[in-house]
Structure formats: structure tokens, C-alpha cells
Amino acid sequence: ETWxxxxxxxxxxxxxxxxxxxxxxxxxxxxxEVQLFPYGTLGESADIMEQTQDGILQFxxxxxxxxxxxxxxxxxxFVPYLLPTDQEHLAxxxxxxxxxxxxxxxLYADQxxxxxxxxxxxxxxxxxxxxxxxxxxLNEVKFRVMTNPLLVESYKAFGATPTPLPWGEVYGxxxxxxxxxxxxxxxxxxxxxxxxxxxxxxxxxxxNFTTAVMANKDFYDGLSADDQLVVQSxxxxxxxxxVVYQAQAADIELAKIMEAKPEMVVTVLTEDERSCFKEAAVxxxxxFIEMTGDSGAKILQQLKDDLAATAx
Amino acid sequence: xxESSLPGFLGVIDSAxxxxxxxxxxxxxxxxxxxTIANVVGRFLLGNSIFFSEELNRILIILITFAGISYAARHxxxxxMSAIYDALPPRMRKILMVIISLVTALFMYLLCYYAxxxxxxxxxxxxxxxxxxIPVWVIxxxxxxxxxxxxxxxxxxxxxxxxxxDIYLSTYVxxxxxxxxxx
Amino acid sequence: xxxxxxxxxxxxxxxxFPMMIPLIIGAFIGxxxxxxxxxxxxxxxxxxLAGIRPASLIAVPMFIFAADIMTRGQSAGRLIDVVMAxxxxxxxxxxISTAAACTMFGAVSGSTQATVVAIGSPLRPRMLExxxxxxxxxxLIVNASDIAFLIPPSIGMIIYGxxxxxxxxxxxxxxxxxxxxxxxxxxxxxxxYAIRNNVPTEPKATWRQRxxxxxxxxxPMGFPIIIVGGIYGGIFSPTEAAAACVLYALILExxxxxxxxxxxxYQTAKSTGLITAVVFILVGAGAAxxxxxxxxxxxxxxxxxxGISDMGPIGVLFVISIAFFIGCMFVDPIVVIxxxxxxxxxxxxxxxxxxxxxxxxxxxxxxxxxATPPFGCDIFTAMAVFKRPYIEVIRGTPPFIFMxxxxxxxxIYFPQIALFLxxxxxxx
Ligand code: NA
Ligand code: NA
Numbered sequence: 001e002t003w004x005x006x007x008x009x010x011x012x013x014x015x016x017x018x019x020x021x022x023x024x025x026x027x028x029x030x031x032x033e034v035q036l037f038p039y040g041t042l043g044e045s046a047d048i049m050e051q052t053q054d055g056i057l058q059f060x061x062x063x064x065x066x067x068x069x070x071x072x073x074x075x076x077x078f079v080p081y082l083l084p085t086d087q088e089h090l091a092x093x094x095x096x097x098x099x100x101x102x103x104x105x106x107l108y109a110d111q112x113x114x115x116x117x118x119x120x121x122x123x124x125x126x127x128x129x130x131x132x133x134x135x136x137x138l139n140e141v142k143f144r145v146m147t148n149p150l151l152v153e154s155y156k157a158f159g160a161t162p163t164p165l166p167w168g169e170v171y172g173x174x175x176x177x178x179x180x181x182x183x184x185x186x187x188x189x190x191x192x193x194x195x196x197x198x199x200x201x202x203x204x205x206x207x208n209f210t211t212a213v214m215a216n217k218d219f220y221d222g223l224s225a226d227d228q229l230v231v232q233s234x235x236x237x238x239x240x241x242x243v244v245y246q247a248q249a250a251d252i253e254l255a256k257i258m259e260a261k262p263e264m265v266v267t268v269l270t271e272d273e274r275s276c277f278k279e280a281a282v283x284x285x286x287x288f289i290e291m292t293g294d295s296g297a298k299i300l301q302q303l304k305d306d307l308a309a310t311a312x
Numbered sequence: 313x314x315e316s317s318l319p320g321f322l323g324v325i326d327s328a329x330x331x332x333x334x335x336x337x338x339x340x341x342x343x344x345x346x347x348t349i350a351n352v353v354g355r356f357l358l359g360n361s362i363f364f365s366e367e368l369n370r371i372l373i374i375l376i377t378f379a380g381i382s383y384a385a386r387h388x389x390x391x392x393m394s395a396i397y398d399a400l401p402p403r404m405r406k407i408l409m410v411i412i413s414l415v416t417a418l419f420m421y422l423l424c425y426y427a428x429x430x431x432x433x434x435x436x437x438x439x440x441x442x443x444x445x446i447p448v449w450v451i452x453x454x455x456x457x458x459x460x461x462x463x464x465x466x467x468x469x470x471x472x473x474x475x476x477x478d479i480y481l482s483t484y485v486x487x488x489x490x491x492x493x494x495x
Numbered sequence: 496x497x498x499x500x501x502x503x504x505x506x507x508x509x510x511x512f513p514m515m516i517p518l519i520i521g522a523f524i525g526x527x528x529x530x531x532x533x534x535x536x537x538x539x540x541x542x543x544l545a546g547i548r549p550a551s552l553i554a555v556p557m558f559i560f561a562a563d564i565m566t567r568g569q570s571a572g573r574l575i576d577v578v579m580a581x582x583x584x585x586x587x588x589x590x591i592s593t594a595a596a597c598t599m600f601g602a603v604s605g606s607t608q609a610t611v612v613a614i615g616s617p618l619r620p621r622m623l624e625x626x627x628x629x630x631x632x633x634x635l636i637v638n639a640s641d642i643a644f645l646i647p648p649s650i651g652m653i654i655y656g657x658x659x660x661x662x663x664x665x666x667x668x669x670x671x672x673x674x675x676x677x678x679x680x681x682x683x684x685x686x687x688y689a690i691r692n693n694v695p696t697e698p699k700a701t702w703r704q705r706x707x708x709x710x711x712x713x714x715p716m717g718f719p720i721i722i723v724g725g726i727y728g729g730i731f732s733p734t735e736a737a738a739a740c741v742l743y744a745l746i747l748e749x750x751x752x753x754x755x756x757x758x759x760x761y762q763t764a765k766s767t768g769l770i771t772a773v774v775f776i777l778v779g780a781g782a783a784x785x786x787x788x789x790x791x792x793x794x795x796x797x798x799x800x801x802g803i804s805d806m807g808p809i810g811v812l813f814v815i816s817i818a819f820f821i822g823c824m825f826v827d828p829i830v831v832i833x834x835x836x837x838x839x840x841x842x843x844x845x846x847x848x849x850x851x852x853x854x855x856x857x858x859x860x861x862x863x864x865x866a867t868p869p870f871g872c873d874i875f876t877a878m879a880v881f882k883r884p885y886i887e888v889i890r891g892t893p894p895f896i897f898m899x900x901x902x903x904x905x906x907i908y909f910p911q912i913a914l915f916l917x918x919x920x921x922x923x
Pocket of ligand 1: 650
């Protein structure tokens, strides 16, 4: 049988690395074939999600930031300073978290989706035209964010002017100075060439980009026990492969950026410099709870407990 | 503004629909310009972007497209490649035009049906627009309406061709690109 | 499956069905065959709506609106009077100016369709008046607009850069050489055309006359300033520049020149909406059709049959050119880039081709494709805006396509056309 798997990034990005490993595992351990559809080949993020819900696609990778318009609680991953920057801690957390494996699973199931994995894509970096050392440096900076209410709230709280701009216009917008900053994981800064039009990369540790892989639920439930096991083991193997890959990817990609643009200034903010960002995070957390009510508050608390439990 | 070629009460409805479509087209374009400019002014002068600006334009483009395809069908303005058609004798052209109108109407009605189903699915899933926080299905309702109206225009064109001597591109436009219709 | 669908589409197209129908039926058959029935037709509607979703498409109705206001009012006429005063006495002067205007406008607006409308609407009547044949005028407008793809900012290059992991800055610079080369070739052709067809020239204007046209065009001169200054000055995006032009055009025509009433504005908005709808329903139907091609993995199957992995660099470049040329004949350029680039990526790497060169060649092919029959968005736009039949819009295109293809071949054998400026700028 041919299974189809669509994701939001190109083949060489983190989601592509996961997808290829997943495909290899399935094909090595069963007679099924997996066809991969990278970014844009079957539509945008919302389109491939719907196609998976319809059962046209069997597997999809969609980041919770986009799923937020379908499952509001998924936006919890945009609460700043919720997730640690320690990649090993994160790797344990996503695998063992009760919030993800116990609480999010039924929320996705309500939408006809079997949640297979959530995994980290790397720490989100701010790239700007001017140095950023404190919140004050973001004052008056038109900062491009996805049109997600929590991200908008975050950058407002940081003191920037959050500015929506379609992704296709971000490169040009930075070049002509319509906007002066944007945020993305390091590998994405390299692969989308955003580094060419910004001069400062700043790590404030405020967020770690999370993504989720799911299957169509009817399809998954209809699989034989053997095939379900094949899917689960493939997801698990792809997870292990990807967390190792992505832990190094940030450094490798940053090195590539430095080679292509030696004058790039990379700053990791100190605890002290981060304090104002952390203070702002409180406000965003409140906004999240206001948006999602009890259900959101419970998930948030469980995530915090899970993070504490997996700390060492 | 033309008067409907349909008789009696149907004609009144038809004219009213035509006027509504042209109003939606013009207003849609004007609002799109106003919205886009307001966003620039907001961002550049007031330092504050309009977050729903992009979503509003998306609503307007769906409105314009689907009000427009019906209006275009009414005025015989849909693009076609007529070289071979034009070379046929009148009788063949008439038969072909009836077939073209009926097939087009059929597919417009089919798309209307599937658009209604698609909207139903969207509504059941509850996806919302991130900035405006309104359900996505609401902004799509123009699609089935537009498909239905367009299908009806083509169906009426087929009937018009069957019941009259001349050949019609739409319910009131005679074939031939030469008359430069001002709309 | 692909062969059946393509044949049905061509037959329907030739019989004179509205252009959206071959695309819709093509997609319909695809869904029927792939999913054994009508079960997944909702996705067809999804993709039709997705096709008209991209925010950058808003530039098209906005530029159509602005151009329509300028043409119905006085702004466009006054601007063209300036051009005529300076080049009217030169053989082919107006045609060359049109090509140059398309290149410049296309460069900043980034939209070939917007260029067809914005430059074509005001200049076409003048060229007809001046004695050029309509088939030549239409072909010139449609093809010169495509240079927009090659001159930065180019959305095609941005997409290619992201998908293939290639420097967008280098791509932008590499596109300038071939873009200008095409402009020069079009200009030479226009000159020869004007001589061979004996297009009359006007008497040379005196400097006094020129000064007069300049003075009258003082207000309309604001348009290029708004577009170029606004975009490069970081005030707005190309899409927003289009809306700013609408506002400026309204101020000029309604308030300053008083050449339009509010009712005229309303009628113009309506006509803009109509043209937008006629073109966008094709964009939507095309998106549904592209989805079918992508889902069925048609390009992968065709390419594995060609045996590209055994070819040398020149052979690979030819296969890439042909694949993009054919793909863009049927499917939206952006989608073609997204689907085909990853398929070619391994072989481009293994034969050691410069990805910037490949990107430039692909962008050129994509540009050619959108002006090439049977399905070309610029052709549709020209038909909708100028109300001319299909056959007349494409009649004059063969010489232009020939010139464009020869540039494409030249790029394969003389990569320096594209890479010279890049190497200079990035000191490679
Ligand atoms: Na351009
Ligand atoms: Na084409």
C-alpha cells in the first residue's frame, strides 16, 4: 500500500529529516511505500492538515502554532520560557510528557487525528538589523511574527511593534527595511536565507520551536496490530534520529551562516539580560489562560510538572 | 446596467441579483484598497499594524472572485479560445454553444454542491481565523453562491440559444468580440 | 492518467469552452480516477480557494484598479505624452519605451499580471494609434512583462532559493544580466519591426514642446516616485505600493484634475472586480489541477523515464529547461518550482552545476511559461483586460518566445551572462 506524508518544510529541514527517517523505517519493516510531500507541493499548512483529516493523506507534520486555529490549547508552546533550551532535557520531555501523550492525544483525536509525536526543531532566534541586548532595544522595532495571537502578545510584551507580513514578503521586507526583525529556529534562518538580510542573531531562550506528527485516525485505527506497531516504531526511530540531528543542527547551521556572512553578530543573552523578557512572559501566560480557559490552564500546569519531572 | 431579458417576476429577481453582484464587486475592490492603505498608514505613521488586514483582504478576494464569475458569465466575459469555434458554420456553432453552456452549468452546479459540503466540513471542525477569531467557514460562503449563480447563467444561456434565432454568449450578449461592451 | 487528462483538456480548450472548464474538468477527472469516485471532491474546492489565497495576489486587483483610473482619467495620457515627446521621432521608439516600461514596472511590482495591466492599458491604444499592429502590441506587452520574473525582487527566485537552499541575494543579482539581455533583444526586434512594417514616426518634438509635456506630467510623475521610493525606502511592500497608487490616482483624477466623478470611480472599481474574478477563477482552477499533478507524482514518473541521472551538465540543464517550460505551460509557475526543484536537486549536485545558474535558468523558463500557450496567466490577463480573443493575443508571440528561448540556450552555453555580475558583486 502507498501511504502519503506531507510536511511544512523542505526536504533538508528538520521536518524533512524526520519524514525521511520515518519513510525509511516503514519501508524497511513492511511492504508499504511512503511518498513524501514537502512544503507547498500539496498546499499550505492548513490544507495538508485538512487533507489528512479527510484521509487523503495518511500522515502530516503540522506545528502547534498552526494547529492553534483548530485546537487552541496547542498554542501553549508559544508561552515564552515555558520550555528549556537544554536539548537533552527537551528530548526526554517530549517522549515522556503526560501532557503531550495523555492530554493532547484526545484533543487531536477529536479532530480525527492520531498524535504520533511532538518533537523540538530548535531554539528560536531573533534576527534583527540592530543589536538586541534588552527589551528596550526592541522598542520601535517592527518585528515580523506569524499571525498568531500569542506570538503577537509576546512581542508586544517584549516592547517591539509586532508586524504581520506574509512569509513570501519577509525577505524583501527586511531588505527594504519595512520590518527590522523576525524570529525562527537557527536552521530556518540558514535555509530560508533570512541571514542575508539581517545583521544580528540573538538567543534570548524564550522559545523552542515545537512540531507534531500525526496520522489520520480512521486510517490508523483500521491498521492491523502489526502495522500499528510498524508505524509506532518508525515514529519512535524517527524521533530518536531527529532529536540527535537537531541538537547538532543549530550549531552546524550557525557555522554555515558564519561562513557565508562572517560579519554576522551572534549574541546569547545572559540571565540578567533576559530578565525583562522573562517578566513579559507572565503577561503572555495570562493571555493564554484567558484564551483557553480551564482546559488550557490544566495543560499548562501539567506541562510544567512534566518538565520538572524530566529535568534530570 | 442592463435590464434582464427574462420575463416577468424572474426578470425582476434577475435584475436585482445583477445589481447586487455589481455592487459587491465595486465595494469589494474599494474596501480592499482602503484596507491595504489603512494598514500602511497604521504601520508607518502610527506604528501599529492592523492585524486582521491580511485576513480581511482574503475575505474580500473570495467575495470579488465569486461575485465576479457570475457577473462575468452574465456579460459573456469569461475567457475562451474561440478560433475553431469561430470557423464553424452557424448551425454547428449554435449546437456547440448549447453543449458548452450545459456542460459549464453542470460543473458549476457540481462545484456548488461540493463547496457546500466543504463548508459543512469546515464548520464541523471549527477552524477559526487567527486574527479575526471568526470561523473560517463563514468567509467561504460566497463560493457556493457564486458557483450556483454562474451555473444558472450558463443554463439560461443554453435555454436562450435553444429558444431564439441568434447565437448568444450569455443571456443577453450576442456572440462576437467586436461590440466593446462597457460594463 | 496524465495523458488522458491532458488530451481531454486540449480538446475542450480548442472547442471553445470557457478557459476555466478544461482546468476544472481536468482536475475533476484526476480526483475521480485517483480516489475511485466522488469521495474527495471537497479537496478540489479547498484547492480552488487555496489558489486565490496568497496575500501577494492582492497586488493584481490593486494595480488593475490604479491603471484603470489613470487610463480613464488623464494621468496615463500625460505620462505617455512625455515619452512620445522624447522618443516619438525614433523608429520603434514607442515600442522600445513600452518594453522598457514593462521591465521597470515589472521589476518593482514583481507581478507580471499587474505589469500587463498597468503598462499595457495606457500604452496599447497609443501604439495602435502610432500604427503598430495589435498582434505585435499584445505580444510585446505580454512577453516584456515577463522580464519582471528575472529582475529583483522576484518571488520565483525567492521560492527557488528557499527550496534549493541557494543564496537569494546571489540569485537576484544573477537575474539582472539575462533580464537586460532580453530587453535589448526585444528593443532590437521592435526597431526592425518598425522599419519592416513602416510604422510612421512623428516629427521630432522641440525642447519647448518637451518642457510643456513635462510640466503637464508633473503630478503623474509621482507614480514612479511612490512605487520605487516607497518600496526601496521601506515604507511599503510591493502589494501595498499598488494600493498607494490607487489612492494617489484617485487624488489626482478626482480632486486635482477633476477628470472623474465618484460614479466613474465606482464603475472603474466594478470593472476591476470583474477582470480580477475572470483571472482569479483560472488561478483557482489551475491550483486544483496542479494539486492533482503533484499528488499523482506525474513529474517524478516522467523524469525517471527520461534517465536524467546518466547525463552530463549540459544535458541536465537542457532537461531542466524543457521540464520547466512544459510544466509552466499547464501549471502555475510557483507550484512548478516547488514540485520540480527538489526532484532535480540531487542530479544538479552530482554533476556539479552552480545552483545560482540553475535558478536563473529556471526563473527564465518560468517567465517564458506564463506567456506561452495554451495556459498562461499573462495571456488570460491580456484577454480579460483588452477584451481581445485568445488567438489574437498569442498570434504575435512566436518571435518573442524564440528570442526568450535563445537566451535560455545562451545561458546554458555561456553561464557568464548570469554569473558575471554575481561573481563581481560577491567577489568569487
Ligand atoms: Na521583479
Ligand atoms: Na503557459
